[in-house]
Amino acid sequence: MPGWLPASWPAPSNIHAGISLRTFAGVSVGPYASANMGLHVGDEPAAVLLNRERLAAALQLPSAPIWLRQVHGTAVVRIEATHAVSEAPEADAAITPTAGVVLAIQTADCLPILLCDRSGQTLGAVHAGWRGVALGAIEACVHAMGADPQDLLAWIGPGIGPDAFEVGADVRDAMLAASPNEIIAAHRAAFRPRAEHPGKWWCDLPQLAALRLRALGLSSIHIEPACTVTDSDRFYSHRRDRVTGRMVSLIWRDA
Structure with a gap:
């Protein structure tokens, strides 16, 4: 489907997952063109709601997505039924054991x-910026799912790439301080010093997330290689544009 990137992972056939692209046939204009899914970024609310409606129709979603009020934290909300919430819960992850529930993460x-x-029965979705990774958002979601981590599959969707995410000592130190001891060396390797800019590093955030997942016991981890910063045709990027829209990643299952 144009404007939709399916997750590339060996999930069971009853699982549907992927991320919207800014090329989807939306109605947002200016820096939000054309398929902004975020109501909190300054776009016209009516345009965002129409974009969401069009995406839901194109994907034939079984229910309205569960939108979260994401705050770069570790709270996980469990959704037991479709239309189970009247307003967006403040959380950065969601899980569900229920067919037809659509989990949504904006990025x-x-x-x-x-x-x-x-087995295609239990689903989870995490919003993982560097703060969320450092604080343990990934671990919180995996633990809340209650499944054997070796039985889980993970898709790390498009985000800022390892050649676009420049960080200072504050971010590097915070990430390393929060790293489990058994993978601290691998965490250090995810930061490449910038010789031309002392005190700055390139940060491989997808790799850091994958390391956290492996430390939990997951072995089936699939990273989408696209970079949101460098691929301006398909992706919104806050770092690149500051004022911009949001993509949405969705996951749901059939019965």
Whole structure:
């Protein structure tokens, strides 16, 4: 489907997952063109709602997505039924055991991480920026799912790439301080010093997220290589444009 990037992972056939692209046939204009899915970024609310309606219709979603009020934290909300919430809960991850529930994560450089078990029964979705990764958002979601981590699959969707995410010592130190001891060396390797800019590093955020997932016991981890910063045709990027829209990553399952 034009304007939609399906998740590339060996999920069961009853699992549907992927991310919207800014090329989807939306109605937003200016820096939000054309398929902004975020109501909190300054776009016209009517345009955003129409974009969401069009995406839901194009994907033939079984229910309205569960939108979150994302705050770069570790809260996980469990959704038991479709239309189970009257307003967006404040959380950065969601899980569901229920067919037809559509989990939604909005991003524009942060990583969307989608999860399912091999039997296609339990789903999870995480909003993972560097703060969320450092604080333990990934671990919180995996633990809340209650499945054996070895039985889980993960798709790390498009986010800021390892050649676009420049960080200072504050971010590097915070990430390393939060790293599990057994993978601290691998975490250090995810930061490449910039010789021409002392005190700055290139940060491989997708790799850092994958390391956290592996430390939990997951082995089936699939990273989407696209970079939201450098691929301006398909993706919104807050770091690149500041004022911009949001993509949405969705995951749901059939019965």
